[in-house]
Amino acid sequence: MALRNAATTVLLAGLVLLFGAPAASAHGGPIKLEVTGDGSHDINVLVTWKADGHPVxxxxxxxxxxxxxxxxxxxxxxxxxxxxxxxLYHSAQPLPNGKWRVTVTTTxxxxxxxxxxxxxxxxxxxxKAAEAAPVSDRGSPIGMSLKIGAVAVASAVGVVAWRRLVRRKRLDIRH
Incomplete structure (x- = not known):
């Protein structure tokens, strides 16, 4: 039994080598074109086989x-x-600004x-990163002083509020 299976395998392998296996990429027939803009001035064309959608x-x-x-x-x-x-194919020249009706033809x-x-x-x-910041955030002395002042006032208010809470708790504990 094992000898028969081995002989069959060798025979089939020999036939494949003799006649050749069909090419995996053997296609033909009509093709499909998908035409889109790239958001700028280029045209993208994706080309696939119509029958199976594989890339051409x-x-x-x-x-x-x-x-x-x-x-x-x-x-x-x-x-x-x-x-x-x-x-994937691109136009050899950029498309000028505007709204266009583009026709792609293949031979x-x-x-x-x-x-x-x-x-x-x-x-x-x-x-660039330095250019991305608004003008008012580029470290002007007045803007920086206002920020430091606002942080200092907020910190002082926080410290005063904390001290009052601590003092109130101490008074509550004593009584």
């Missing part, structure tokens, strides 16, 4: 064109593979197109 690892030949709500046109611009992922690995509305805008620069 083949070379994708794609371009985009866009029309703004005020009538301006942009493109055609080629999409470039992004370093963040195998099936490889299959022909398709998708249109999406995108807003392109400047993102405000993040201030």
């Amino acid at each position: 690892r083949d070379i994708v030949d794609a371009t985009l064109v866009a029309t703004s709500t005020d009538g301006r046109s942009f493109g055609p611009v080629r999409l470039m593979s992004a370093p963040e992922g195998q099936n 490889k690995p299959s022909k398709t197109h998708t249109t999406a509305n995108v807003i392109a805008r400047d993102i405000p620069a993040v201030p």
Whole structure:
């Protein structure tokens, strides 16, 4: 029995080596494009196989064109593979400020197109830590003096209140 199982395993392994196993990434057919803005001026396009949603690892030949709500046109611009992922593509040029209707068209690995509305805008620069503090908190002598004075008054009030409580307790204990 063990000999028969070993022979069957060897035979199947030999057939797989002879004819080759089907490639795990063998895909084909239509692709799906998900087009979004990145919050600034870039366009992100995620490319997957429509049938199973797996990433398209083949070379994708794609371009985009866009029309703004005020009538301006942009493109055609080629999409470039992004370093963040195998099936993520970016526009080779930044989209100018505005509201845009973006159409991405592919010719490889299959022909398709998708249109999406995108807003392109400047993102405000993040201030450095020193710049983030309001002007009044930057250590002006008057502001610092007021803070020290307020802390001193609050401390004095606290000490006086504590002393009165202690004195009152002593009087209560004596009587």
